Amino acid sequence: MATTTHGAVARARYRSRLRLETIKTTPDSLAVDARTGRAVVTTRRAVSFLDTSDGVILRTIAITPASGVPNTALAVDEFHGHVFVASAPTPDAHLDYQGLVFAMLDATSGDILARITARVADIPFAVDERTGHLVTATFDAASAHSGVGIIETRHETVLHNTSLGYSPPAALTVAEGVGRIFVLSQSPIDRRTLAVTGPGVLRSLDATTGALCGQPIPVGVVGAGVGRRVVVDDGTKRVFVLGDNAVSVLDSRRL
Numbered sequence: 001m002a003t004t005t006h007g008a009v010a011r012a013r014y015r016s017r018l019r020l021e022t023i024k025t026t027p028d029s030l031a032v033d034a035r036t037g038r039a040v041v042t043t044r045r046a047v048s049f050l051d052t053s054d055g056v057i058l059r060t061i062a063i064t065p066a067s068g069v070p071n072t073a074l075a076v077d078e079f080h081g082h083v084f085v086a087s088a089p090t091p092d093a094h095l096d097y098q099g100l101v102f103a104m105l106d107a108t109s110g111d112i113l114a115r116i117t118a119r120v121a122d123i124p125f126a127v128d129e130r131t132g133h134l135v136t137a138t139f140d141a142a143s144a145h146s147g148v149g150i151i152e153t154r155h156e157t158v159l160h161n162t163s164l165g166y167s168p169p170a171a172l173t174v175a176e177g178v179g180r181i182f183v184l185s186q187s188p189i190d191r192r193t194l195a196v197t198g199p200g201v202l203r204s205l206d207a208t209t210g211a212l213c214g215q216p217i218p219v220g221v222v223g224a225g226v227g228r229r230v231v232v233d234d235g236t237k238r239v240f241v242l243g244d245n246a247v248s249v250l251d252s253r254r255l
Contacts, residue, residue: 028073035078036108042074047085047103049110059110063087063103079129081107086125100125102134104153116156120149128174128181128207133159135181135207137169148172148183150210160210164203170228171242174207177234178252181205184230184241187222196221202230202241202248204255214255220246 025043032039032052039050048060063085074085083105099119105112118136125136128150138149138161146168149161167185174181187200200222204213221244222228229242232252239255241248 031074031076031083033076033078033083033107036081038107040074040076040083040107042085047074047083047105047110061105061110061112063105063112073123073125075125075127075134076107077127077129077132078107080132082113082127082132083107084125084127084134086121086123100136102153114153116151116153118149118151118156118158120158120161121151122146122168124169124172126172126174126181128176130176130207135172135174137172137183139168146185148181148205148210150207162205162210162212167200168224170200170222170224171230173230173232175232175234175237175239175252176207177232178237179207180213180252180255181207181210182230182232182239182252182255184219184222184228184243185216186224196223200243202239202250202255204252217248217250217255219243219248 027041027043029042037052039052041048046060046062049058051058076083085103086100088100100121102116103112104114104116120138122137122139125134128135132153134151134153136149138147145163145165147161147163150159152159164185167188169183170186171184172181183203185201187196188198189195190197199218199220201216202219203216206213219241223244231240237252239250239252
């Protein structure tokens with residue numbers, strides 16, 4: 001089990017002993033690749049790979065874009081052996097919204113294999129391990145609409161971009177077992193008073209076509225910020241949704 005604590009990565013090595021590996025700057029994101037036995041940690045300017053058997057840092061790679069904007073999130077594609085780290089591109093004075101740059105790294109060596117620029121992309125994002133496609137929140141600056149996009153990484157092509165209106169995604173995940181993308185949208189707000197005017201909703205999309213499936217499911221208040229999660233248990237096919245004040249459990253096969 002690994003956790004992050006104030007500029008360090010802590011690992012429970014034995015019942016009564018704890019290994020502490022110091023990272024130079026505060027860690028932002030953590031993921032584990034069980035296939036390679038690596039834990040991956042991002043900081044504002046780099047990504048580190050740790051051996052999950054003893055917690056030792058194996059390699060640290062600087063991947064901050066020229067803009068100096070910090071890395072924001074990561075996802076692991078165990079099947080294809082890739083790690084994706086998202087950050088903002090170099091600012092463009094002519095564009096209000098810049099999208100994201102995804103650094104694709106080899107999950108074993110840590111080598112940077114490619115950089116994928118997606119002008120529509122936003123946080124959060126995930127990887128569909130069946131296809132290797134990125135699934136990201138999207139934002140259209142012209143309409144101010146948010147949505148979900150499916151990006152083919154080899155040619156940096158947006159295959160599908162499904163609009164979800166004015167309520168941006170707070171979290172999303174891909175359920176490969178049922179071929180669905182589950183998206184948790186923030187609660188709508190009054191733009192003048194910023195008061196919440198309705199519940200957040202869980203939406204289901206076809207992971208191949210991006211088409212919306214079924215009706216939105218209300219799940220209580222969902223605000224912006226960290227902590228909102230959508231997690232799928234592949235064994236039971238249950239979807240667990242963490243909002244501001246409740247945990248919802250749903251059957252993924254009926255969404």
